[in-house]
Amino acid sequence: MDALLHQVLAGLATGGIYASVALALVMIYQATHHVNFAQGELAMFSTYIAWSLINAGMPYWAAFFLTVAFSFVLGVVIERVVIRPVENSPVLSVVVVFIALLVILNSVTGWIYTFTIKTFPSPFPEQPLFGNKYMSSHEIGAICITMVVLLLLYGFFRFTPLGLAMRAAAQNPESSRLVGIRVGWILALGWGLAAAIGAVAGMMVAPIVFLDPNMMGGVLLYAFAAALVGGIDSPGGAVFGGFLVGVLENVLGAFVIGNELKLAVALVLIIGVLTVRPSGFFGKVHVTRV
Amino acid sequence: MKRKLIPIAALLAAALASPAALAQKKYDQGASDKEILIGHINPYSGPASAYGTIGRSIAAYFKKVNDEGGVNGRQINMISYDDGYSPPKTVEMARKLVEQDKVLLIFQPLGTPPNSAIHKYMNAKKVPQLFVATGATKWNDPQKFPWTMGWQPNYQTEAQIYAAHILKTKPNAKIAVLYQNDDYGKDYLKGFLDGLGAKAKTMVVKQVSYEVTDPTVDSQMAQLQASGADTFFNITTPKFAAQAIRKAWDSGWKPVHYLNNVSGSIGSVLKPAGMDKSVGLITTQYLKDQNDKAWANDPAVLEWTAFMKKYYPEGNLAASENFYGWNVAQTLVQVLKQAGDNLTRENVMKQAASLKNYVVPGALPGIKLNTSATDFAPFESVQLARFDGTEWVRFGEIIGK
Amino acid sequence: MNKRVLAGYTVLLLIACALPFVVSEYRTFQFTLVLIYSIALLGLNILTGFNGQISLGHGAFYAIGAYCAAILMDKAGIPYWATIPAAGAVCLVAGFLFGLPALRLEGLYLALATFALGVSLPQLLKYHHLEEWTGGVQGIVITKPDAPEFLTGLGVALNQDQWLYFFTLAVTIVMFLLAWNLLRGRIGRAMMAIRDNHVAAEAMGVDNSMVKSLTFGVSAMFTGIAGALGAIAVQFVAPDSFNIFLSITFLIGIVIGGLSSISGALYGALFIQFVPNIADEISKAAPWAIFGLFLLGFIYLMPMGVAGAIRMGLARLTRKVHNKQAEKP
Secondary structure, three states: OHHHHHHHHHHHHHHHHHHHHHHHHHHHHHHHOOOOOOHHHHHHHHHHHHHHHHHOOOOHHHHHHHHHHHHHHHHHHHHHHHHHHHOOOOHHHHHHHHHHHHHHHHHHHHHHHOOOOEOOOOOOOOOOHHHOOOOOHHHHHHHHHHHHHHHHHHHHHHHOHHHHHHHHHHHOHHHHHHOOOOHHHHHHHHHHHHHHHHHHHHHHHHHHHOEOOOHHHHHHHHHHHHHHHHOOOOHHHHHHHHHHHHHHHHHHHHHHOOOOOHHHHHHHHHHHHHHHOOOOOOOOOOOOOO | OHHHHHHHHHHHHHHHHHHHHHHHOEEOOOEOOOEEEEEEEEOOOOOOHHHHHHHHHHHHHHHHHHHOOOEOOEEEEEEEEEOOOOHHHHHHHHHHHHHHOOOOEEEOOEOHHHHHHHHHHHHHHOOOEEOOEOOOHHHOOOOOOOOEOOOOOOHHHHHHHHHHHHHHHOOOOOEEEEEEOOHHHHHHHHHHHHHHHHHHHHHEEEEEEEOOOOOOOHHHHHHHHHOOOOEEEEEOOHHHHHHHHHHHHHOOOOOEEEEOHHHOOHHHHHHHHOOHHHOOOEEEEOEOOOOOHHHOOOHHHHHHHHHHHHHOOOOOOOOHHHHHHHHHHHHHHHHHHHHOOEEOHHHHHHHHOOOOOEOOOOEOOOOOEOOEOOEOOOOOOEEEEEEOOOOEEEEEEEEOO | OOHHHHHHHHHHHHHHHHHHHHOOHHHHHHHHHHHHHHHHHHHHHHHHOOOOOOOOOOHHHHHHHHHHHHHHHHHOOOOHHHHHHHHHHHHHHHHHHHHHHHOOOOHHHHHHHHHHHHHHHHHHHHOHHHHHHHOHHHOEEOOOOOOOHHHHHOOOOOOHHHHHHHHHHHHHHHHHHHHHHHHHOHHHHHHHHHHHOHHHHHHOOOOHHHHHHHHHHHHHHHHHHHHHHHHHHHOEEOHHHHOHHHHHHHHHHHHHHOOOOOOHHHHHHHHHHHHHHHHHHHOOOOHHHHHHHHHHHHHHHOOOHHHHHHHHHHHHHHHHHHHHHHHOO
16 A cells, blocks of 8 residues: 555656646647647756756756746747748648757757756755655645646636637637737747746756756656647646656556556557547547538 | 899899788778778767767877877777667668778777677678677677677676675575666676576565656656665666665665666766765776766876866766776777787787786776687676765775686 | 650669669668668658658557568568568558557547557567567567579679669569559548548548558558568667657658658658768767758758659749740740
8 A cells, every 4th residue: 555655646746747848738739739849858958057057156046037037038039930930831840840949959958068967956845845755845846836837827828818819829820810919929929938837847857857958858758648638728637647647657567567568558548548538638629610 | 134133123122022011011991001990889869869978088089199199100080970879870880981981990889789780790791899888798709709899897797796795795685676678777687687596586576677768767666665675776877876866765765775887977876866865875896986086186087187178178077978988998099009010800809809907097906908819808807886975985806807 | 654754764763773883882771771761751651641640650660560570580580572571461450450549539649649659669579578579678680681593693793782772672663653553543532532621531432430540551561561671671670779769750751851742752761861971970069950950951941841842843944944935936
């Protein structure tokens, strides 16, 4: 029983990692209807910026918010400079641009910072909370921060005119233009916000997995699955998906099929779910007009 | 008549002299009076790009050698290609080096799968595949593969040393093993189980694997801890090693912790994991750890640091890969020096197989390289060491030949 | 097919046949790989370009084909040429079976499902219960075939690389003809109709599920045959040869080559074979960054892929010719 509890809680901790990156994926999808494969590397790059700032002597929270702001600007710039030229290209061309961004960011970061792993500080105490042996304080803190981001995101899309405009722009750019939404800038804004959320995710992930240029490779895969199983257009669903994937994978690996095939089996299960509920657990069912 | 005689005499003299000259200088393709052309394959891109820095430090070292006049007056020119750790690409690059660039030998291809892919080809072509960067056992097989040679101590032998140590110090240990699910992890695991022998079945209470794509090994560590083991053999690469060390500490699991040499670096593993959390770790070493305070004033480490500053200033001083590259490059230079003016592939292999008590500057005191026609394993001795919170403290004899 | 096009193909074929006698053995090997990749890309293009189903995991079928060839040659002693149809058949079935549940998934969800396939297959190959067959993490080493004896009897002396090149060339030609025949026929039209508007296609009487699963199977068969050839050419298979980057490389290949274009497969194959080498030549420090820049450049300059750009260029040329002809009185 203790072993099961340990696995579930460890699963929640890693699930929190997936959830935070999945949120960034949902953000960009809401704004642009693309799944950004470079999201993980962008987050990794932001985390290196934060690392440089902290190493230069800046206090943690100052570096944190400065990095978030910087990442926002970086996202906007990438959208305007790199993505804009292929805006009207077939979706797969855009996917290839994302892959190009992924390899460029990975390679350049490795070149600047080398591939040796680095410790990234945590804002939370080093001693486990209440002396528990299952989750570190940082893991619990990271989940809380993911929840805060989730609430902010939910509020943004639900209650602000900008959030509404963003959803409209993604769903139907032509009609949105007609009602006076500046679709181009909305897209850039979406990229900026996604990059900012990614930066938060990166800074929460790095203390757990250690900072290195390949830090996000494995995580992105799980986050992708998490976002889709929860429903790519639902922030809450993405977080739920993250926890589900994390726990499922651990429990399967530890008690059912062993570690060698746990990822494969977890993915097969997810796909099985998707064939029954093709829009994910919390996604909206889209009815297309013929 | 006289006029005709002179050229004939000259010809005769030349004909007489030339066999002697040939005996002095013999070349295969890639070698000449001016240069020695060697090939090198390394993952600069892709999932294993962390090892790219080995190639860069080797290139930097050859630059130093050339600046100082080269080897026996010849410049070493290295052509290095990226295989992205993908075996098909390794085959392509090896063929390019041998058939198009016409190198004398291929030095330090990295990883077991890439080396396995070119193993047969290199031996069929009779081109040295020298000092491969992997610790698999199969590179020491001079009978079947006389053109391939490893360099570092092999994984299985190292694992057997841990097994012997456990049997000696804690014969009733309950052992948990964490290993990477690939050739490297399985090689260590095999050596370890072989080393425990018949007792493996009862002593090893849990063995779990992880994939390099796993974000963390937390789940695996929880499984190992739940097994009730009191001894832990950690077969992981640096990032996962640091995670495992920290997770064990966080969850209050305090087994006797054996860490494979692959991740024994203070700068790139123990520091990130936390020096205080690493106290008591046991590993084996064959090279000095350049970040270890114990070696801070060691001439070899000082020399390496000066070399890095001058020839590879953007390189990371905490990365053990850079120290490794410097050492393995010197071993090749030693072989080429021994080969003298007879730079045929056959002689290069012969010289590589006749290292006698050669001391690599970065090797631990007392560890010497010896090879022979039947022994293609340069590093065969290691020493156990325990981490005391600031440095590795070596203990016991040097184990091996 | 008009005469000019036919002449063009004949010239291309002649060049292809002359190639191994002009270039070195190593280059011949590289071009063999190009041909092999072009078959794999053609397979993926049938699925993604012509049928609109995105696959991020086609490396898995390439791996299945490669392991089929390797296991049959290594364990059963079957001659190399016989493993090609076997690998094709296995992948046809595997693709068809995978296509069945994938029917319910569209767009991103299909992308995830195929991505999962691409990620899981190398793990399956390492699985210890299958080790006896797959060689586990160590992989399988196979022997490169010699040119058949009857050729030497005829006085044609080919080395291993040249023979393998011609063997691959023959398979490539057969596969391209097969694809061309398939795509211009009834099934090809049904595939494209589903891509363009699946509801309308259904209404027109196309059996959507059957055609989609079948397309998956055929696509996997092409890629699997390429995998088998790849294993024979490289003489080695291991799980590390078929990681998710291979699938992504295939995707890059069809987009750069040109979606929904048969010839695009060849351009894409040239790109994925040679551009990483160029990137490596330019920078040892960050070869991936250079490769990424190449990708961006190609997409910006040729958003419809190389095949699209060539088509447009040709159209412009012929239009000019037509205009000039029209100007003449």
